[in-house]
Amino acid sequence: MNNCLFCGEYLVIEVTWATFLWRAPSFIICSNCEEQLVYSKSPDAIYFHNEFMNDVIHQYKFQQDLRVAHFFAASIRKAIKKRKYDVVIPIPMHPKKEIERTFAHVETVLKFANIPFQTVLQKDTEEQQSKKSKKEREQVAQFFSLISGASMRGKKIILIDDVMTTGKTMSLARQLLMDAGAEKVEILTFISGQM
Amino acid sequence: MLKLQRRLLLPQKVSPHLFDHKLQAFLVGRIWIAEKMPFHPDTITYHIHAHFIEQFQGITEKNSCRRCGSQNLQKFDCSQCKGSCSYCLDCIIMGRISRCTKLLRWVGPPIHIQLKSPIMTWQGTLTPSQKMVADEAVRHEKDHLIHAVTGAGKTEILFPISEDALLKNQRICVTTPRTDVVLELSPRFQKAFEKIQVQSYYGGSEFYKEYSPLIIATTHQLLRFEAAFDVIIVDEADAFPYTFDEKLRQAVKKAKKASGRTILVTATPTKLERTRFSQRKCYSFIARRFHGKDLPVPKFDSLWQYDRQFNQGIIPRKLRNWLIKCVSENKPFLVFFPSVKLMMVALPLIQKIEHSILAVHASDPNRKESVQALRDGKVCGLLTTTILERGITIFNLQVAVVGAENRIFDHAALIQISGRVGRSKDAPSGDLIFFHDGLTRQMDFAVSEIKRLNRL
């Protein structure tokens, strides 16, 4: 017996792209939900932000339904296949926040997708933040840094995050990686920014 | 609060009276996720320490959810408890419960609220048979079945039963599987008991921090309660999915105090219920509608291949004529469809007859407003799924079922749908047509049952 991951609708097994994509029959979405997915036109994101995606993100991050990670895992596997890269790096989550949510939402997707990744970025703790000068703090909205000793020399990198919001996070992360010697930094988010 | 904290630090025995009454009012009879408590964590710690609150794990040793009893769990690697954890998939909509989730329950002193008589502000009078049934249910004091035909005025019967429980300082819950019925019942109960706050619980309902002795809730929302009620009235006990879902039956059992009792109210008792309550004193029956007139008997009319016709952009002729008649005579109507899909195909076609006609279904956020619009005469009719088969009373309503042969319309559903017609004393009858593409036993059974009740 199968039910749609998003709407719970009982699934009469139809062969859709989802069936092929997941190959795990316990995680399928119904054709109704599938119709509501809008693909992003930008190469930086997979899906376009709409009301339906809002609900999906709500189910994943707020209701903490980890099964949704399988949906994004399948999506990202497909999206990343054509790209040439050396390293995948997820945007980090604050450790406190991760404990609160019980899982790291971006890393979980990558794990489910069997995509190896490196966690070279880290969220700063409050003390580290206070060590930065006031000017430094004002410049960046999100505080993280490269873990010491990480070298990205000559690497082609794909940076992954869930939702593209202001783009500030991404450009900061990209800058850090370029400074560490990366050759190229591409961006990929599950969902494009809210318009 | 500071006083409580200081008290906590002292090595002396905690006084059995020193607890937060607001916290007690909130948590009594509930089962709640610790993280989501609307109180300061220190306050909660104090109450746990002083044994006013019991704290336990979200998933039991035997791998079932402590809130809903489900064993449908999802395993995952948890960053909170640093290892393999699992969470319940069945009640996730009410806030996820994982193995490491802390649940809370009040184990301190019970609440005593002495309500002063008269509690009931309802001014109506019961018919002799309504009064007899209410008295029987009150007197019996144990599990009870009330079999009342549609339109017998069962909500009125529930008023004196509730009043009796409230006077005995009992906590009472009226539960029904359907949100629509909760929405219909809540204002009526609030009006009948103006002096107390009647709380209603359904998916997306208001959040209440206070204690109420009278609660109207969907059976699903009952999962938030444990050993809370002295009396649980299960209204529309036959409504899908209650008859189907053993889990919801367990929810009723769990929400009830060990000493509590259940009163089932239904227009179509199942065989099982009839045997269970076969003893005369456990069973009350109202065969007549409150206005004393017969139940309307459905007429069958064929609507061959209605499915194909709709999909070709045609309203089947007989249905079309019926709709035009209703619109021109200015009589409100409901048309029941077997599926949302077919209804949505039919809607634009039918709107060509009269543009104000609307469609309602389970996931339609505006369905409350749409039903109100029909009641207010702002729209002349609605298309609906079985979602409106019960709990709806509209003056002089005309009813048609499209595809009465469909499996979704079992005899209970068909009897309920028939019960929407002729509910008022001033309009005790109306059109009731089952359009079909072939007859079924369920259709025959519904008609013979209605006829049988009329003979009683």
Ligand SMILES: [Zn+2]
């Ligand atoms: Zn779906």
Ligand SMILES: [Zn+2]
């Ligand atoms: Zn559960």
Ligand SMILES: [Zn+2]
């Ligand atoms: Zn855990």
